[in-house]
Structures are given as C-alpha cells and as structure tokens.
Amino acid sequence: MIVNDVIKHLEALAPLEYAEDFDNVGLLVGDKNSNVSGILVTLDTLESVVDEAIEKNCNLIVSFHPIIFKGLKKLTGKTYVERTVLKAIKNDIAIFAIHTALDNALLGVNDIICNTIGLKSKRILLPKKGTIKKLTTYVPNENTETLRKALFQAGAGNIGNYDNCSFNSEGIGTYKGNENSNPTLGEKGKLHSEPETQVSVTFNTHVENKVLNALFKAHPYEEVAFEVATLDNYNQTIGMGMVGELEVPQNSNDFLKFLKTTMNVSCIRHSEITKTQVKTIAVLGGSGSFAIGAAKASGADIFVTSDLKYHDFFSAEGQIILADIGHYESEQFTKNFLVDYLSKKITNFAVVLSTTNTNPVKYS
Structure with a gap:
C-alpha cells in the first residue's frame, strides 16, 4: 500500500x-x-x-x-x-x-458530535454554496439512454434522496464536418441534421472528472458538444455545522451536565439560561462564532461550539443558549x-x- x-x-x-x-x-x-x-x-x-x-x-x-x-x-x-x-x-x-474538508462533510466532525450526544433528524446548519454543477450535452436520440446510464454511474443525477435525475428535451441538431472530420452520422462536407436529445444532469463538484470521462466514453460523436455551469444552489449535504433533535426535551441545566459528561469536558462557558428546556440542538466543531446567526435562524434552543469571545455571548439576545465546550473537546x-x-x-x-x-x- x-x-x-x-x-x-x-x-x-x-x-x-x-x-x-x-x-x-x-x-x-x-x-x-x-x-x-x-x-x-x-x-x-x-x-x-x-x-x-x-x-x-x-x-x-x-x-x-x-x-x-x-x-x-x-x-x-x-x-x-x-x-x-x-x-x-x-x-x-x-x-x-x-x-475543513471533514468539517464540511456530511459524515464528518459535526455528525460525530450529533451522534455522540444522540441527536436525530440531522441537517446541515450552513449548507455550502457553489458545490453543485450542471452538465448539458446533446446526443442522438438512439444513444440517449446509454449516455444517461453512464452519467448516473459516474455520480451525476443525485439530488437529496433521489438519484437518476435528469432533464431531457428533444430537438434537431445540425453540423457539417470538414475534410479532416470523421462523423459518426452523416458524411463529411455535407450538412447533416440529426434528431437529438438535450440531456442535463447535476453533480457534486468532486466528481466532475468522473462525469466528464463518462460523457466522452459513452457519447458516440467524434466531437462532443457540452457545457458545465456552477449553480448558485446551496448544497444540503455539504457544509459547516449541523442541527438535530433530542428524542425527548431536556431541562437546560440537565442537558449542560449531560453535555459536559458525554463530551468529556472540564467546564462549559455558556450564555444566560433563558430557556427552561432544550430539544433542537445546533452544533459546530471548532471555532463557531461566525455561525451564531445561522444557529438562531435554525430555531435551535442551544448552540454547542467553541472559541466564543466575551462579546459573542451577547449575541444570544435571549433567543438561544450559547455553549462553549472548548476547541479540542469539540473535535476530540x-x-x-x-x-x-x-x-x-x-x-x-x-x-x-x-x-x-x-x-x-x-x-x-
């Protein structure tokens, strides 16, 4: 190895x-x-x-x-x-x-914290933008199914709980090859019209090379027309932090004691206890002050993170409990x-x- x-x-x-x-x-x-x-x-x-x-x-x-x-x-x-x-x-x-590659991974640092403290119904706190791409290409109708299957096998077409996702629109493609061309359909030097399907699939950035290799291998044409665009959508499977639910609501002070024991923490610095009970928990391993706003917007009762400064605790504003368990402790x-x-x-x-x-x- x-x-x-x-x-x-x-x-x-x-x-x-x-x-x-x-x-x-x-x-x-x-x-x-x-x-x-x-x-x-x-x-x-x-x-x-x-x-x-x-x-x-x-x-x-x-x-x-x-x-x-x-x-x-x-x-x-x-x-x-x-x-x-x-x-x-x-x-x-x-x-x-x-x-931070593991920080942003679905089964990474924050999932580990969630599992350690027993959270269910987990979701990304800060979904990452610019990590979803879209491939659009054009293929003869008779080759459409073969191409789609190849793209799906390479990792394209996965959206949340769904796979084999694509958009397809039929039309007429035209081309005329020069003397050095070797057209799969039609003859060089002659204008050719071919019934084609426009195929569009989305994929995560890290599989782009695999998807393009599959495209070139499965496409019948000598020259493949295609475009790849980066989408503005937020990726719900990649990003910082997580939000989850306790199976049963806990008294806030009892949860802090549970958190201290479960995460093997010597002490917890926290904002004022403004909630009697907590159920929705936001977590972010490492330095997490930048995500206080997102934790509040998520509806979390408490935000478990680390490296909070004095003035960060004022940001709780009575809407959420901020709990700093320590940088090492959050990632240990x-x-x-x-x-x-x-x-x-x-x-x-x-x-x-x-x-x-x-x-x-x-x-x-």
Missing part, C-alpha cells in the same frame, strides 16, 4: 474540494507514492506525535489539523511548526491533513472516527490511534 491509496479513502469520505479557501489540507509532507509501513491518526501533528509515529513504525500521519497552515519561508527549527516538519522529513514520515472524537473508518477500508493493515494528548489548553 502506498500513501496515495490511503489518501483516496480519505477523499472519498471528505473530498478536499470542499475545504475552506483559507485552509491548507491534503498531503503536506512526503511522497504520495511512498510505501506505507503504518498509519498514525491524530488531532494535531506535533513533535511528540512524530516521535510516537517513529516509535510505532508509522510513516504516515493522518492529522485533523494541518501543521503547516501559513507559508513557511524557513526550516531552521526555530518554531514548533518548523521542528515538527523537519523531524517528519528526517524520518521519512508523510503528513496528511483533512481539517474525530481521530477515533477516522481510525474506525480507515480500519474498515483497509482491513489488512494496522491503523493506530495516537495516544498523545495534543490539547494546548489546560484547566486548573
């Missing part, structure tokens, strides 16, 4: 195309064609984690957070980032970071999830859970 084999499994779970623009995801250190001796999964990659990888004979670290976030101009070992990268390079250890179960996921995909290969506690925040 090589590093790229592991990357393919991770990108199937959380396509890197959906990571935020500010982020730095993917293979940060190492050669994707290197053979893998072992995989260590961690929340953060620090020097101590690289030491653990060396000790456990793992030459690939799968990290949630990227150790290289801003550009590195020097590698002198002056900072913890430089020292970590240098140690990884010296010991031929590759580092892959998944971060991510590495367990990734170990389970990779272990199921790579059944004959050891995937190791890092035991290094990388939380930089301590409580007294």
Whole structure:
C-alpha cells in the first residue's frame, strides 16, 4: 500500500474540494507514492506525535489539523511548526491533513458530535454554496439512454434522496464536418441534421472528472458538444455545522451536565439560561462564532461550539443558549472516527490511534 491509496479513502469520505479557501489540507509532507509501513491518526501533528509515529513504525500521519497552515519561508527549527516538519522529513514520515474538508462533510466532525450526544433528524446548519454543477450535452436520440446510464454511474443525477435525475428535451441538431472530420452520422462536407436529445444532469463538484470521462466514453460523436455551469444552489449535504433533535426535551441545566459528561469536558462557558428546556440542538466543531446567526435562524434552543469571545455571548439576545465546550473537546472524537473508518477500508493493515494528548489548553 502506498500513501496515495490511503489518501483516496480519505477523499472519498471528505473530498478536499470542499475545504475552506483559507485552509491548507491534503498531503503536506512526503511522497504520495511512498510505501506505507503504518498509519498514525491524530488531532494535531506535533513533535511528540512524530516521535510516537517513529516509535510505532508509522510513516504516515493522518492529522485533523494541518501543521503547516501559513507559508513557511524557513526550516531552521526555530518554531514548533518548523521542528515538527523537519523531524517528519528526517524520518521519512508523510503528513496528511483533512481539517475543513471533514468539517464540511456530511459524515464528518459535526455528525460525530450529533451522534455522540444522540441527536436525530440531522441537517446541515450552513449548507455550502457553489458545490453543485450542471452538465448539458446533446446526443442522438438512439444513444440517449446509454449516455444517461453512464452519467448516473459516474455520480451525476443525485439530488437529496433521489438519484437518476435528469432533464431531457428533444430537438434537431445540425453540423457539417470538414475534410479532416470523421462523423459518426452523416458524411463529411455535407450538412447533416440529426434528431437529438438535450440531456442535463447535476453533480457534486468532486466528481466532475468522473462525469466528464463518462460523457466522452459513452457519447458516440467524434466531437462532443457540452457545457458545465456552477449553480448558485446551496448544497444540503455539504457544509459547516449541523442541527438535530433530542428524542425527548431536556431541562437546560440537565442537558449542560449531560453535555459536559458525554463530551468529556472540564467546564462549559455558556450564555444566560433563558430557556427552561432544550430539544433542537445546533452544533459546530471548532471555532463557531461566525455561525451564531445561522444557529438562531435554525430555531435551535442551544448552540454547542467553541472559541466564543466575551462579546459573542451577547449575541444570544435571549433567543438561544450559547455553549462553549472548548476547541479540542469539540473535535476530540474525530481521530477515533477516522481510525474506525480507515480500519474498515483497509482491513489488512494496522491503523493506530495516537495516544498523545495534543490539547494546548489546560484547566486548573
């Protein structure tokens, strides 16, 4: 097994195309064609984690957070980032970071939180825009069904709970090939009219290459006329945060105690308890102050997130309870999830859970 084999499994779970623009995801250190001796999964990659990888004979670290976030101009070992990268390079250890790609994944960070605290009827809090594309092409009527099936198999035509979705309109296509052409139908140098079907299908951005390859393989024409457009629709299966429901409403204070225990949190910073009971819960792992407005608009009774500043708590305005459980704490179960996921995909290969506690925040 090589590093790229592991990357393919991770990108199937959380396509890197959906990571935020500010982020730095993917293979940060190492050669994707290197053979893998072992995989260590961690929340953060620090020097101590690289030491653990060396000790456990793992030459690939799968990290949630990227150790290289801003550009590195020097590698002198002056900072913890430089020292970590240098140690990884010296010991031929590759580092892959998944971060906001997994934040935005349907079965990612926020789904993990929802499942941990037992939420049902889950939906994306902030659906991502610009991740749905539409392919339009024209095909002879007799080849329409074959082409549609090929596009569907490549991942096109899936919308929410539906698949095999397309729009089809019949008309007449015309063309005249020059002396270098080799038309499938008609003769070169002669104007040809052909009954054709305009086929339109939507697809998620990350499968564009597969869809286009299927188009070119299944289409009978020498030259395929097509266009791809990015839609403004919000993608209900990709985005930050989630909203879910408790099976039974809980007293607000009791829920905070439950949250503290279930999420293994030392303390919870929260806004004023303005609701007697909570049932609808919004969650967003990591720094979530930017989503307070969306959480309020969703009708959530409480918003569970982290890194809230003093003035952020005023934004509750009596409409919602804001609960800051800590950055590390909100994402801590991510590495367990990734170990389970990779272990199921790579059944004959050891995937190791890092035991290094990388939380930089301590409580007294």
